[in-house]
Amino acid sequence: MIATANDPNNAAGPAIASQLDAVRERIAAAEARYGRAPGSVQLLAVSKVQPAARIRAAHRHGQRAFGESYVQEACDKQALLADLRLDWHFIGRIQSNKTKTIAERFDWVHGLGDPRHAQRLGAHRLTVSDRPLRCCLQVNLSGEGSKAGVEPQALPELLARCAEVDGLRIEGLMTLPAPAEDGAAQRRPFAALRALRDRLATPGQPLATLSMGMSDDLEAAIAEGATMVRIGTAVFGPRPRHP
């Protein structure tokens, strides 16, 4: 079971506030260093396996967008946090039997890699909201980090099939590379994702979002054009294992 303590005076609050500040400073420093506009990189706080009280503490310190990987756990926490206005991003592996709940409970989905999932998500979304579900297509660029996502050569076809699904809006691309040793190796898959985006973007489909970069490689991702970094450990501290 996940912890569901919902005490607003949670003792972790001050630590989360200072960790959030530190991550914001890292993002701002990377924006400055790599010639990115100030504020052009959005922080998605990855709260998977963290109790609701920690999300509440982060929200109190100005954080609004949260990423979750496990559908049932996310729903439990959403119920505890229903008094807050939060943006929920699903960043986990999509399972067909969860598409209905994902379409109902989330604002964004980052790991879309299967047109059948797109169909199901879109169809459900139309029944529950007049706002489209905002999606990023996941591309597998390092061959090993995650088995999810499509190979680069399959991306045009995936994009074409997802773009025509009512109820969804394809915002951009996402990748989750294997950990790399040094900055140059970290940057390679991020540069590749941006190049793919530049090749496929059209005026009607700008694919403006590049969801890439985590606690250990956010600078490399920002250097290569990330617009959304997904940060868990650096915001919330080490994660307990998912039960």
Ligand SMILES: *Cc1c(COP(=O)(O)O)cnc(C)c1O
């Ligand atoms: C857990 C997770 C993250 C956050 O990773 P950290 O290294 O803790 O920052 C980012 N993206 C995805 C898809 C994740 O599953």
